[in-house]
């Protein structure tokens with residue numbers, strides 16, 4: 288067995304150990320002990336009782352005929368993609384950062400540039416084997432325990448832990464042909480996205496991947512990817528060249544499928560400049576192997592542990608305050624120009640990542656409550672905003688939450704949120720959540736959805 292794959296018997300052994308650990312736990316809450324870096328952008332309170340799932344990180348089978356992969360819940364997309372590429376397939380939706388795990392992407396609502404065709408990660412799941420807080424393992428799918436199948440996505444592991452899943456694959460080709468299409472006008476940009484989502488085509492050519500980048504108020508780029516068997520050349524953005532800089536400087540490009548899938552990872556979209564990694568010399572010295580989302584998470588981890596940023600800011604007492612605004616927000620496409628205008632006027636973060644998605648299965652997932660018939664747009668913006676207020680009070684984050692509510696959108700819960708309990712439960716169906724909690728975690732061994740995602744419990 289390679290280090291990517293496990294035999295079913297190996298998985299059974301690991302599962303039995305976790306069941307035992309859950310049954311033998313002491314009174315009080317538990318949390319996961321994962322080996323990969325977390326992509327949560329908020330601090331979490333630490334609990335002493337941790338369920339060690341570090342070795343639940345292998346692929347079990349890839350079936351290229353049925354286009355299904357069976358994989359353990361804590362496998363990173365880096366591992367998963369490596370395994371499926373050996374069979375010329377990919378998971379239908381692959382989040383852009385290769386440190387994200389498949390279980391984390393379902394628990395937190397993962398999205399990607401194929402989402403305009405296939406929806407979010409959880410919509411590509413066929414079944415999930417879930418460990419409940421009483422140590423029972425159940426298989427949830429459309430046919431059995433369907434209430435949990437619909438309830439687990441986006442509830443951040445508060446109803447049970449996904450140990451193993453079956454997920455849909457798509458066949459791939461060796462290369463991706465990219466077109467970077469420029470729009471000065473935001474309305475035309477979103478209209479084009481809407482049409483491509485509807486038809487799957489641009490200028491009569493099939494589009495397999497679509498995302499966008501906004502660099503200035505009048506600079507919108509739509510990046511359209513088509514799978515192709517051959518390429519006249521391929522670009523490489525894993526070392527000295529930066530993918531995000533290529534978008535405005537060329538109209539067309541070719542990448543290998545592997546490099547396309549991880550195009551945003553070496554520079555963490557464009558956030559690597561916060562670490563100086565956009566500088567030529569730093570890149571040269573840093574080396575190709577350190578340009579990785581894992582490196583940036585490690586630096587952030589050290590900063591949180593040793594409070595380096597805070598200590599530095601104490602040395603420069605007259606510097607302005609900065610509020611961290613790290614958000615992914617979903618807005619119905621008809622309101623996307625309004626929301627973009629709001630971001631320019633009130634927040635001012637640039638660039639902005641744009642990722643269209645649609646409700647693929649028309650299934651009712653309880654805790655992804657976007658009410659829209661058409662596609663919606665994910666706006667990703669990750670930076671600090673200068674403020675003369677107390678940055679911990681989240682003035683700008685609150686403004687964003689209010690605008691989302693006004694436009695009928697939702698936001699990712701992986702980072703800071705400031706909702707009151709009342710506001711939160713107006714968005715997410717409290718009655719439904721309490722019912723599922725009562726059935727699947729009646730002793731509240733796992734944390735509560737609101738407490739965990741908003742109060743950092």
Ligand SMILES: Cc1cc2nc3c(=O)[nH]c(=O)nc-3n(C[C@H](O)[C@H](O)[C@H](O)COP(=O)(O)OP(=O)(O)OC[C@H]3O[C@@H](n4cnc5c(N)ncnc54)[C@H](O)[C@@H]3O)c2cc1C
Nearest residue numbers: 325326327360382388390391394395397398443444449701
């Ligand atoms: C800068 C930035 C950019 C991002 N960009 C993207 C993007 O492009 N696309 C995208 O899809 N997402 C993106 N995300 C969000 C990311 O997908 C979510 O934060 C996701 O939940 C992280 O998954 P993880 O594997 O790192 O999980 P973790 O951070 O380890 O866990 C996330 C939550 O899920 C729970 N959880 C983890 N594993 C399981 C499991 N097996 N079963 C049940 N619950 C579990 C954890 O308890 C925790 O509450 C981004 C986040 C950041 C900070």
